Amino acid sequence: MIVSKFGGTSVGTYEAMQRSAGIVATDPERKLIVISATSGTTNDLVALSAYNLDSTTREGILERIEKRHVDIIKQCGESEKLEKVFYSQLSELREHLDFVGRDKRWKDRLYAFGELMSTSIFVEVLKKRGIDAQWMDSREVIKTDSTFGNAEPDYEVIKKKAEKLIDKNTTYLVQGFIGSDIFGNTTTLGRGGSDFSAALFAEAVEANTLEIWTDVAGVYTTDPRIVPDAFQIHEISFDEAAELSVFGGKVLHPATLKPAIRGGVNVRVASSSDPAEPGTLIVKEAKKKPAIRAISLRKDQSLLTVNSLQMLHQHGFLAQLFKVLAEHKISVDLVSTSEVSVALTLDTAVNAANKVELTDSVLDELREFAEVSVESDLALIALIGNDMQKTSGLGGPLFTALERYNIRLICHGASSNNLCFLVDHGEAEQIVRMLHDKFITE
Template sequence: MKIFKFGGASVKDAAGIKNVYSVLEQVGYSDVLLVVSAMGKTTNALEVVVGDYFSKSASLQSSIQEVKKYHNQILLDLFEDDKHAVFAAVNAWFTELDYFLGHNKSPNYNFVYDQIVSMGELISTTILSHYMNYRGIKTQWVDVRGLIKTDATYRDAEVDWEVTQKNISKGVKRKMLNISQGFLGADDNGFTTTLGREGSDYTAAIFAYCLGAESVTIWKDVPGVMNADPRYFENARLLNQISYREAIELAFYGASVIHPKTLQPLQKKEIPLYVKSFLEPLLPGTSVAKGADLEPQLPCFIVKKNQLLVSLSSIDFSFIVEDNISEIFALLHQFKIKVSLIQNSAISFSVCIEDKFGNFDQLKSILAKKFRVAYNENVSLYTIRHFNAQAAQMVEEGKTVLLKQISRETMQIITKEA
């Protein structure tokens, strides 16, 4: 079997759904399982519903109505007959959502989040499945929650591989088009769980591993994996081939194309992953597979904006040793602050961090009791894999370099706009 993953951008409107049909017509759909995300920005819209629910906001009903209206417009654009069974099927999901909001007793934010946000994928796949049948492609709609079993760590669930393997082996029909949801699973009690953001790619890898699939293809609005983000770098070039190891390295440094969690199950069975354009589906795209690290061999640029560079030094000029570093990392973990780079000397310790949850001020006040704390806000961290002098010069030009770190394959440069 082949596993195809279509993200939110590919199914954001009726034209997107029609294009998925066109892609399948061109590349084939027998023995294919589609893993599909929520449509467009639906996950964000459902996060607003979650927020309104917990804040008991008067705008809760209008937030839900926005999501209903968005999907209803897509239905009207796809199906000529407004009595088509898809309207009732989608309405049933919204009825389930309304029932949950009216009867839920759990105060657990993460639990509630998963029950509400999961509606995006359930609705998008329902619409896609009905549309494919409408256009003459027979499908099996598969509720992934009956197949991928997880623990009860809501919003970041761990997969029970043994049970999941058995379920998927039985639950997927070969020789036809299967359509299922990305991002979702279910715990032992049947409650919906989610696998973390970017979880749809991971779902595709889970299916591929359990089915011994021939390949996984992630369909995106770009021709494949580029050696740099075109938003920040001119002349970004397509990478034809990346090894599993190199892809994991790139992801570790912040490249947003493929999450390491997705690559690990594929690497175990040497299942190739392709990143292709849903706008030009017959182009070869990028393959992530066993073989050459990179083809063509080019420097790869990764940039992380809005970082903080924090420098700690001992108040009494004593050495910063293992105990101090251990304590600093425990605090960073406690405040959910992601570390992108570290550098230390005898009496100082510098760390480039991402304060995603706005906890730095609290952390700073605790650190200031033991260390001198200096920091630069809104710095950029550039990572260059397979760097050369020209690549480094390009990154540094017109900027103030605050810190530079070089290893055999990788250069990292922290800059501030000059």
């Protein structure tokens, strides 16, 4: 059984939907199809969630959503039934916008409209291709807690629901990104969560392969927009791909691989616009294991340095430090320590997305027991590969190549699959190009 997920650009137009339906039709083992909202729709729904949105702006956004979907429906032929379904959904969306309370629960219900709209159209496109797909509401299977906006799935319940509701001889079309809690409230898995949804389904139905169909032809050695010579990686291990996704790779949602690893499901990333390309296969053990496979770049990093003589031969200082950060829900990435100092990297963009930041009040709380400094406008570069802590002769050439750059922090040894360092934001892309040319270019 194959679970196939199609992203927003893969269903963003009638032509894109036709290509994606053609891909589904080429293999009868593609029994569970997971769809994102049409490209641009989730952004529009997020814009509609703003407080004090004036009526002119609101109507402009709604008209954009309507046009995007009706343009596809009109090309489907015999569109009256589809239009009726869509306008019913649009009416429900308008009613939801008129609701006074705009908490996270309200927003999750709002954001779900994108996937519900796209799947109601795509199921008809599949049927016209001769694929008798059954539309299913993902919220019946993907059960989560009530952390609206970034819900945590309940794997055991999802498994039981899948066993009860999914017949492996039937083709299903489901929505990515959305689920529901035990009270039936709609929840979302966070932006990019359609990949996560697909992996949860793949694990639950014990699929052989999870396909991620997107607008790029697989995982690349680095961002091709930075290094035009970057090339596609045909096979990569779960461990490498997980590190790559966490440290800035844009192809996969960072959480996607967890259910796939647990379920032993191979993952294939490929382009829906060029399905003949082999894409990238993500497996438990890759046949080739180069020391450096890829280079990733994550911008918008900050460096928090905490210094205190209390650390010297004392216990409990780190616990006190991390307790303060945890209480304020501040996410920490890399950690480096000395006898009297701790340096921490903070992902500014991730923390901002979670609506948390290193405010003056947080810094004042830290200053009660330590000296504190913060540096911003930094970038994190990660070399991703295999057995890096056992590879002789790697450090010399690497640090010789970096000798004219100021390296603010280095993290090596915690993982055999990555070596990370922090650099000035303005020099980051130049460093990536240089390292790719030196260590990866074929």
